[in-house]
Amino acid sequence: xxxxxxxxxxxxxxxxxxxxxxxxxxxxxxxxxxxxxxxxxxxxxxxxxxxxxxxxxxxxxxxxxxxxxxxxxxxxxxxxxxxxxxxxxxxxxxxxxxxxxxxxxxxxxxxxxxxxxxxxxxxxxxxxxxxxxxxxxxxxxxxxxxxxxxxxxxxxxxxxxxxxxxxxxxxxxxxxxxxxxxxxxxxxxxxxxxxxxxxxxxxxxxxxxxxxxxxxxxxxxxxxxxxxxxxxxxxxxxxxxxxxxxxxxxxxxxxxxxxxxxxxxx
Amino acid sequence: xxxxxxxxxxxxxxxxxxxxxxxxxxxxxxxxxxxxxxxxxxxxxxxxxxxxxxxxxxxxxxxxxxxxxxxxxxxxxxxxxxxxxxxxxxxxxxxxxxxxxxxxxxxxxxxxxxxxxxxxxxxxxxxxxxxxxxxxxxxxxxxxxxxxxxxxxxxxxxxxxxxxxxxxxxxxxxxxxxxxxxxxxxxxxxxxxxxxxxxxxxxxxxxxxxxxxxxxxxxxxxxxxxxxxxxxxxxxxxxxxxxxxxxxxxxxxxxxxxxxxxxxxxxxxxxxxxxxxxxxxxxxxxxxxxxxxxxxxxxxxxxxxxxxxxxxxxxxxxxxxxxxxxxxxxxxxxxxxxxxxxxxxxxxxxxxxxxxxxxxxxxxxxxxxxxxxxxxxxxxxxxxxxxxxxxxxxxxxxxxxxxxxxxxxxxxxxxxxxxxxxxxxxxx
Ligand SMILES: Nc1ncnc2c1ncn2[C@@H]1O[C@H](COP(=O)(O)OP(=O)(O)OP(=O)(O)O)[C@@H](O)[C@H]1O
Ligand SMILES: [Mg+2]
Numbered sequence: 001x002x003x004x005x006x007x008x009x010x011x012x013x014x015x016x017x018x019x020x021x022x023x024x025x026x027x028x029x030x031x032x033x034x035x036x037x038x039x040x041x042x043x044x045x046x047x048x049x050x051x052x053x054x055x056x057x058x059x060x061x062x063x064x065x066x067x068x069x070x071x072x073x074x075x076x077x078x079x080x081x082x083x084x085x086x087x088x089x090x091x092x093x094x095x096x097x098x099x100x101x102x103x104x105x106x107x108x109x110x111x112x113x114x115x116x117x118x119x120x121x122x123x124x125x126x127x128x129x130x131x132x133x134x135x136x137x138x139x140x141x142x143x144x145x146x147x148x149x150x151x152x153x154x155x156x157x158x159x160x161x162x163x164x165x166x167x168x169x170x171x172x173x174x175x176x177x178x179x180x181x182x183x184x185x186x187x188x189x190x191x192x193x194x195x196x197x198x199x200x201x202x203x204x205x206x207x208x209x210x211x212x213x214x215x216x217x218x219x220x221x222x223x224x225x226x227x228x229x230x231x232x233x234x235x236x237x238x239x240x241x242x243x244x245x246x247x248x249x250x251x252x253x254x255x256x257x258x259x260x261x262x263x264x265x266x
Numbered sequence: 267x268x269x270x271x272x273x274x275x276x277x278x279x280x281x282x283x284x285x286x287x288x289x290x291x292x293x294x295x296x297x298x299x300x301x302x303x304x305x306x307x308x309x310x311x312x313x314x315x316x317x318x319x320x321x322x323x324x325x326x327x328x329x330x331x332x333x334x335x336x337x338x339x340x341x342x343x344x345x346x347x348x349x350x351x352x353x354x355x356x357x358x359x360x361x362x363x364x365x366x367x368x369x370x371x372x373x374x375x376x377x378x379x380x381x382x383x384x385x386x387x388x389x390x391x392x393x394x395x396x397x398x399x400x401x402x403x404x405x406x407x408x409x410x411x412x413x414x415x416x417x418x419x420x421x422x423x424x425x426x427x428x429x430x431x432x433x434x435x436x437x438x439x440x441x442x443x444x445x446x447x448x449x450x451x452x453x454x455x456x457x458x459x460x461x462x463x464x465x466x467x468x469x470x471x472x473x474x475x476x477x478x479x480x481x482x483x484x485x486x487x488x489x490x491x492x493x494x495x496x497x498x499x500x501x502x503x504x505x506x507x508x509x510x511x512x513x514x515x516x517x518x519x520x521x522x523x524x525x526x527x528x529x530x531x532x533x534x535x536x537x538x539x540x541x542x543x544x545x546x547x548x549x550x551x552x553x554x555x556x557x558x559x560x561x562x563x564x565x566x567x568x569x570x571x572x573x574x575x576x577x578x579x580x581x582x583x584x585x586x587x588x589x590x591x592x593x594x595x596x597x598x599x600x601x602x603x604x605x606x607x608x609x610x611x612x613x614x615x616x617x618x619x620x621x622x623x624x625x626x627x628x629x630x631x632x633x634x635x636x637x638x639x640x641x642x643x644x645x646x647x648x649x650x651x652x653x654x655x656x657x658x659x660x661x662x663x664x665x666x667x668x669x670x671x672x673x674x675x676x677x678x679x680x681x682x683x684x685x686x687x688x689x690x691x692x693x694x
Contacts, residue, residue, distance in 0.1 A: 095587070098586040102584065125586070
């Protein structure tokens with residue numbers, strides 16, 4: 001049944017993008033969760049992954065910063081490059097990779113430490129700031145970019161876990177951008193948030209575009225339409241269709257995409 | 267289920283109400299049973315504490331007799347020619363104070379056996395402290411003999427026939443005279459908290475055993491805590507999941523259930539017989555108890571590490587923290603309260619342990635306070651065991667008094683644990 005991926009002309013894939021995935025397979029034990037997926041990620045557009053639950057979006061996303069390494073039974077095949085370098089090469093340092101390819105998780109997961117510490121932790125372990133003043137500046141800049149500075153500037157010592165869910169998620173985004181990554185992966189970042197908090201994060205994603213290559217997994221079709229310029233539709237581990245967001249939503253070419261967009265399954 | 271329109275289920279029906287009533291009855295009964303269990307447990311505890319305290323409180327007091335002592339250099343055998351201060355001090359510490367006390371007791375009390383056999387020790391220490399006493403006459407309170415102790419504490423049953431009271435009529439008469447003259451008193455038994463064991467119950471102290479216990483616990487903690495936490499971290503974070511680690515895991519769990527006396531045998535075989543270490547030394551006791559405590563710490567630390575929310579681990583890894591950084595900066599701080607709780611539980615058990623220490627020779631009679639971990643020592647529970655075995659009447663209350671000291675140490679250890687746990691506990 002798996003047909004070849006329908007790739008729209010406007011997104012024609014060529015090497016030279018920030019990150020490229022080619023024929024990526026992921027197995028959990030015997031079970032294949034991602035099947036021969038190829039895609040490009042770059043900083044002048046936001047890429048959205050959509051598809052029914054269990055189709056392998058999160059699994060595929062986690063290949064880009066090798067978070068699947070932490071799952072014993074997961075095996076990744078194929079090739080993923082960052083700036084033309086294979087990230088699964090044994091010579092690739094996974095710690096540096098994860099600093100360059102940041103991640104925001106579905107459930108807000110601030111450290112049980114102060115707001116300041118949450119942001120400062122990444123820059124500190126990577127040695128990005130030596131003086132306290134530099135660190136203060138990084139913290140302020142990151143929180144400002146995440147649209148959180150005005151709300152928390154007077155209580156940086158308070159615990160990051162004592163904030164509202166939406167604030168926590170923006171804190172996590174601020175934490176991710178504090179180490180100045182090149183790519184940001186977001187796995188359903190708004191699924192635990194109310195519409196207002198969601199709108200703020202969508203705004204934030206829009207602001208960040210251009211500086212960071214952003215990939216966002218979402219179940220919310222409107223959200224994909226609002227924030228992304230490119231959309232990839234996954235089904236049962238296959239990348240079914242990949243194209244400009246507008247084309248995917250208004251004029252899908254594959255049957256399965258059309259069925260999903262129009263709500264016939266999923 | 268109810269079809270459209272007609273609802274068959276009537277929540278107000280008799281049956282339903284009876285069901286609700288039955289539920290309430292069951293609920294109440296269950297709560298009462300629980301409360302009853304708590305009350306029974308609490309009263310056992312209260313009974314235990316009450317008997318120990320009422321038996322043991324006497325151990326903190328002792329009978330003292332007033333004697334007018336003439337520190338005559340001639341009787342003490344100190345030459346006036348010992349002019350230099352140092353020479354005088356040596357002479358005093360070598361001097362025999364026994365005849366001095368015996369003659370004074372004989373003359374003033376009519377019987378030298380009313381004074382404790384070891385009473386001269388405190389008198390000598392006083393003179394060593396203040397040599398200017400030599401040549402003067404002072405009224406001194408000296409430790410009384412055990413029969414004075416039980417008379418002063420009213421532990422003699424006068425309803426019994428005179429030959430079954432345990433004290434002679436003459437002693438009772440002497441005691442009554444002393445009381446009328448105000449030459450006997452019950453005073454705080456400072457020796458109990460500053461001295462080590464003695465064959466004389468009125469002189470025996472708990473300090474030696476307490477220091478022994480502290481030294482032993484220091485060794486146990488110093489070895490089992492780092493080893494246990496490192497083992498737990500390795501097994502949780504680094505070890506691959508395979509047959510070998512499964513076997514290790516099962517072994518550790520089984521080790522925690524091994525009777526403590528087996529660890530004593532192990533300690534005997536390894537530390538004494540193979541390495542030839544000093545018998546009865548805190549270092550050997552500490553090592554043996556560390557073997558016993560290790561599995562408890564490993565298991566509780568693993569549970570604590572396992573219960574750290576995976577989202578914290580993901581967050582740290584996602585920002586590019588190395589494995590070591592994830593462990594040191596995130597996992598251990600969050601798991602610390604649990605690790606500490608397990609450590610204290612293990613240490614409390616080790617502190618109260620007797621059997622393995624008997625096997626490595628800690629049952630020896632030690633009359634000196636240990637000054638290092640390699641000197642012969644005893645520990646609180648072994649001291650309690652030894653005293654409970656003594657026939658002397660004075661040792662009965664000493665046993666309970668020692669139990670009070672042990673319980674106090676245990677309670678303060680738990681208090682420290684609770685303090686640390688609250689201090690490190692974080693909410694999220
Ligand atoms: N740790 C794991 N171990 C084994 N199988 C897994 C694991 N994680 C995911 N899977 C399986 O891989 C497949 C893809 O899961 P994945 O989480 O990537 O789906 P998803 O598209 O993100 O779904 P959702 O939209 O519900 O988040 C699923 O069938 C899932 O059961
Ligand atoms: Mg997912």
